Structures are given as C-alpha cells and as structure tokens.
Amino acid sequence: MLFQDAEPLMFVIWLILATIIVFLIIYIVVLLLESKTKASDKKFLIAILAFIIVLLLPVVLNAINNVLSAIGDALAAIRDAIDDGGANFLINLTPIIGFLILLVLVKFLIDLPWDKSVWVSLLTLFILYILYCLIPELYTFLGFGF
Numbered sequence: 812m813l814f815q816d817a818e819p820l821m822f823v824i825w826l827i828l829a830t831i832i833v834f835l836i837i838y839i840v841v842l843l844l845e846s847k848t849k850a851s852d853k854k855f856l857i858a859i860l861a862f863i864i865v866l867l868l869p870v871v872l873n874a875i876n877n878v879l880s881a882i883g884d885a886l887a888a889i890r891d892a893i894d895d896g897g898a899n900f901l902i903n904l905t906p907i908i909g910f911l912i913l914l915v916l917v918k919f920l921i922d923l924p925w926d927k928s929v930w931v932s933l934l935t936l937f938i939l940y941i942l943y944c945l946i947p948e949l950y951t952f953l954g955f956g957f
Contacts, residue, residue, distance in 0.1 A: 826866060829942050834861035836938045837921075837931060844927045853921050860920045864935060868909065869943075876905045910936060 837857050842850040850857070883901030890897030910932060917935070918928040 829865045830858075830861050832942060833864055833935060833938060834858050837861060837917075837935060840931050840934050841921060841923070844930060845923060849921075849923075856920045860916060863916060864913065864939065868912065871912065872905055872909045875908055876902055879904060 834857055837860060838850055838854070841853065841857065879901045880899065883899035886901065887897035887899045913935060914928055914932045917923060917931045918925060921928075921931070923931065
C-alpha cells in the first residue's frame with residue numbers, strides 16, 4: 812500500500828531524507844546527553860531506530876488510532892443512547908501511546924537510562940512533528956513540482 816502512490820520515487824526520496832534527518836538528530840542528542848563513545852558505538856542501532864520511527868511508527872499509530880476510534884465510537888454511541896451526550900475522546904490517547912512506544916524503542920535499542928531516553932524521545936517527536944507537518948506545507952507552498 813505504501814508504494815501505490817502516483818509518485819513512489821518521491822516517497823522513497825522523502826523516506827531516505829527523513830530517516831537521515833532523524834538519524835542525525837538522535838545521534839547528536841545521544842552525543843550531547845550520553846557520550847561520544849556511546850553515540851559512535853550505537854550508530855547502526857540509531858540508524859535502525861530512525862528507520863523504524865520514520866516508516867513503521869506512523870503505520871502502527873494509525874492502526875492503534877483506528878482501533879481506539881472504533882472502541883470510542885461504540886462507547887459514545889452507548890452514551891448517546893442513554894443520555895444524549897457522548898464524544899469520542901479515546902483517540903486522544905494515540906500520541907501518548909506513540910510517545911511511550913518511542914520511549915521504549917529508544918531505551919532498549921540505544922541502551923540509555925530512562926531519563927535520557929525521555930529527552931531523546933521528546934526531541935525526536937519534535938523533529939518528527941516538523942518533518943511531517945511543516946515541511947510538506949513548505950514543499951507545496953514553494954511550488955516545487957517534479
């Protein structure tokens with residue numbers, strides 16, 4: 812399903828570019844928070860982590876979002892039948908679950924203490940927000956059409 816888009820080459824280019832950017836951010840943060848030797852020793856695992864974060868984490872979070880949406884819609888429908896007031900707030904847990912998944916991945920793949928894993932995860936989520944939200948709008952705003 813990923814490569815069924817009209818431009819799979821652009822998808823692959825953006826995937827590689829996003830993976831490189833996330834790799835550099837994680838590498839720099841580990842370098843600053845932990846040590847130079849830890850960052851140098853874990854380059855391969857940081858690259859795998861960056862690839863997982865860029866490609867697999869959004870797919871997993873989309874699936875979690877769909878499941879939570881179905882459960883929340885069912886609960887909201889039950890509440891609507893009882894007292895005319897129900898909303899699906901369960902899908903608001905998706906970013907929290909995503910952060911916890913990212914935290915566990917950082918902790919166990921890079922082998923950092925929990926406090927430093929939190930900072931790496933927070934900074935990575937901030938960079939992912941910029942990559943997935945701001946840069947595509949900038950891309951279309953500037954009119955780069957290939």
